[in-house]
Amino acid sequence: MAPYFLRNLIPRREKREEGLPLLTVLAGLNFVQWGHFWTGWLAWTCDAIDFFSVSLSVSRLQTQFGQPTTAISTAITLTLLFRSAGAVIFGVLSDRYGRKWPLIFNLLLVAVLELGSGFVQTFHQFLGVRSLFGIAMGGIWGLAASTALENLPVEVRGLASGVLQQGYAVGYLLAAVINLTLVPETAETWRSLFWTASGISAFAAVIRFFLPESEVFIRAKAAERARGGSTSKKTRIFVHETWVMLKRHWLLCIYAVLLMTGFNFLSHGSQDLYPTYLTSSKGFTSHNATVATIIGNCGAIAGGAIAGWLSQYIGRRLTIMIFVLLIGAFIPLWILPTGFGALAAGAFCIQFGVQGAWGVIPIQLAEMSPPAFRATFPGVAYQLGNMVSSASAQIEATGASHLHTTIIGSDGKPKVVPDYATVQGILIGVVAAFVLVVTLIGPEHHGSHFEKHKAAFEEGAGRDEIEESYVESASRPASLRVVDEKRSSSDEAAV
Structure with missing residues (x-):
């Protein structure tokens, strides 16, 4: 008989x-x-x-505040550290009260703090605002993923997961384009990038305002009103069911944090100081470093969409493992060349692997989560992993400051520079091996109908009970409802 962690690596046919x-x-x-x-x-x-916005502005921030790279990377570390608090706050609000208003408030808070980042005058002010900013940012992922996926049919959630997650790569791409075009043309330089980012976040809040609440919460709230449940009663139930969930799934919580620690090291270790790596260790201009970053994010977008779609057919874990192996294969191309073309190709390939594996994570975490806590559980696991990996930029900056290499400068003379290439290659290689092992031994609930379970303010939610009064949305095509009914009958027969 196959070991436990190898069972169902490829989803069963049914x-x-x-x-x-x-x-x-x-x-x-x-x-x-x-x-x-x-x-x-x-x-x-x-x-x-x-x-x-910070990663792309490291050199300008150094000039503005008179600080070395290691000090500027502290702002990145603090943002990542405080994101866990935001994940808890906004995740609880979302699972208790719904997806719409917590996400709107979260986006507006992000917009305000990003705007404030562009007005600071001292380095300590900058660190303070970025710390508060981390709390606001921490809530976004859990709320965004639950909003995007829980209203879609099971059949498209794999592809949707990959496209959703690569919103991150698209955001990096847009920030790089703004940094390449707008920033050099304005007197405020780096500040204009932060102000533009603030406006985009406010725009996203307005868009969410005009859309209704998630169907899952509309249905659950209607059922509770029919039962005569009051607000205070629902809050007591929510607290009780949260405690039940934690007692029931504490081991799963630990596993999810370990998984997301590895994934966040992969992401931040390959992205946060990548422009600095190209300018410091390879001698590229800031313009060429930004162009290479854009090329890398094109690879990320392609990898995420392909991996998400593929996971719908061969399973979540197997897809992640395939793309993590690709990361290991592409590390030499990512760090060894000296020419722009080869390094840009390496950036494309490494991000194809990193963000391809990441593309499966939203749906893998949503299906793995206790169903009633699809905003809190994935969001907190994600951001606790972020917290553990928050020092990745400082690790790389410190390692490179103690490890040097020699390149030929623009003047044709040898030049001793920090060796970011070796440091990043070692870090990403070790982390990729860790992610491979953790993924292999973990659970997979491929095709889970988590939208049929109770909301967190309903009795039985912490025990993952299915809502008996569940009624399929009238907007869902009849042909798809037949597919779901067949699958439910099959699952019941198997049990």
Whole structure:
């Protein structure tokens, strides 16, 4: 018999999506379902623009505040450290009260703090605002992912997961384009990047305002009103069910944090100081470093969409493992060349692997989560992993400051520079091996109908009970409801 961690590595045939082609399912989506998905995607894109505004401005921030790279990277570390607090605060609000208003408030808070980042005058002010900013940013991912995925049919959630997660790469891409075009043309330089990012986040909040609450919460709140549940009673139930969930799933919580620690080291270790690596260790101009960053994010977008789609057919864990192996294969191309073309190709390939694996994470965490806590559980696991990996930029900056290499400068003379290439290659190689092992031994609930379970303020939610009064949305095509009914009957027979 196969070991436990190898069982169901490829989903059993009866668990795979059956019947209708992907395009048919996509054609059956209504305007609200599309709206929920794209507003979640936009919120996550804003998160990336806001976060990478610092990474893309390291050299200008050094000049502005008279600080070395290691000091500027402290701002990145503090942002990542405080994101866990935001994940808890906004995740609890979302699972208790709904997806709409917590996400709107979260986006507006991000917009205000990003705007403030562009007005600071001292380095300590900058660190303080970025710390507060981390709390605001921490809530975005859990709320965005739950909003985007829970209103879609099971058949398209793999592809949707990949596209959603690469909102992060699109955000990095947009920030890089703004940094390449707007920033050099304005007297405020780096500040204009932060102000533009603030405006985009405010725009995302306005878009979410015009869309209705998630269907799952509309249904759950209607059921509670029919039962005569009061606000105070629902809050007591929520607290009780949260405690039940933690006692029931504490081991799963630890596993999810370990998984997200590895993934966040992969992401931040390959992205946060990448422009600095190209300018400091390879001698590129800031312009060429930004162009290479844009090329890398094109690879990320392609990898995330492909991996998300592939996971719908071969499973979540197997897809992650394949793309993590690709990361290991592409590390030499990422760090060894000296020419722009080869290094840009390395950036494309490494981000194809990193963000391809990441593309499966939103749906993997959503399906793995206790169903009633799809905003809190994934969001907190994600941001606790961020907290553990928050020092990745400082690790790389410190390591490179103690490890040097020699390059030929623009004047044709040898020049001793920090060796970011070796440091990043070692870090990403070790972390990729860790992620491979953790993914292999973990659970997978491929094709889970988590939208049929109770909301967190309903009795039994902490025990993952299914809502008996569940009624399929009238907007869902009848042909898809038949597919779900067949799958439910099959699952019941198997049990």
